[in-house]
Amino acid sequence: MQILVDADACPVKQETIDIAKQFNISVCLVASYNHHLPIIEGVKTVQVDFSSQAADLYIANLVKQSDIVLTHDFGLACLALAKEAHVLSFRGEQYSTDTIQYLLERRAEAAKLRRQGSKTKGPKAFSMQDRKNFQQSLTNLLTQLAGE
Numbered sequence: 847m848q849i850l851v852d853a854d855a856c857p858v859k860q861e862t863i864d865i866a867k868q869f870n871i872s873v874c875l876v877a878s879y880n881h882h883l884p885i886i887e888g889v890k891t892v893q894v895d896f897s898s899q900a901a902d903l904y905i906a907n908l909v910k911q912s913d914i915v916l917t918h919d920f921g922l923a924c925l926a927l928a929k930e931a932h933v934l935s936f937r938g939e940q941y942s943t944d945t946i947q948y949l950l951e952r953r954a955e956a957a958k959l960r961r962q963g964s965k966t967k968g969p970k971a972f973s974m975q976d977r978k979n980f981q982q983s984l985t986n987l988l989t990q991l992a993g994e
Contacts (some may be wrong), residue, residue, distance in 0.1 A: 847991065849906045852876040852917035853891075857972050858936050858980045862916060863889055869988045874908070876901045914987065918969075920946065932991070937976040938983035971988065 849866050852994045853859060857927040863886060865872045878896040885891065894900040902922040909915055915926040915933045923933045923941040933941040 847912050847914065847915065848872045848874055849914045850909055851875045852901055852915070852919060852922060853883060854881050854901050854907060855918065856914070856916065856936055858977060861977065861981050865988065867976050868985075869992060871914075871988065876904050876908075879922075883963065886910070906969060912991070914961065916984075932987060934980070934983055934987065936980060938979035939983075 849860060849894060851862055851870055851873065854877045856862075859875060871928040871932045874892060875883055876892045876894060877883050878900055879893050883891040883893060884929050887927060895906050900951055902917070902919055902925075902965075905915060905917070906922060906925040909929050909931045910942060913926075913929075913931045915931050916924065916936065917923055917926075917933065918936050920941075923945050926933045927941060927943050927946055929984075935941065948984070
């Protein structure tokens with residue numbers, strides 16, 4: 847098992863690394879070349895082409911059953927779930943096959959409205975509570991998986 851991080855816009859990279867070390871789980875940060883990833887001992891970093899989906903495609907090709915994927919991208923979440931991986935958002939929401947279809951439909955509806963000239967709201971600013979929720983969710987998931 848490994849944790850694969852869609853690191854282009856991930857606000858919880860350090861938290862992920864710290865929690866993964868507690869559980870002795872490897873972490874792979876994947877980002878495009880236009881996002882700087884520092885070299886961190888014990889953490890694999892992969893830089894990919896700067897096209898909009900390059901990191902997502904790399905992770906989708908790498909992920910295996912029981913891996914953990916951290917992303918805010920619903921498309922990548924869907925692909926990872928299809929490979930029976932566990933998927934968490936950066937805010938700590940665990941995606942499932944039961945919820946992902948609704949999220950994809952909502953994203954498609956918002957895109958349709960934007961194409962028609964409507965304005966849609968973006969996500970709320972990332973808060974300290976979001977960070978705490980993420981830490982708790984990742985810790986709970988790893989604890990659960992360690993007990994299986």
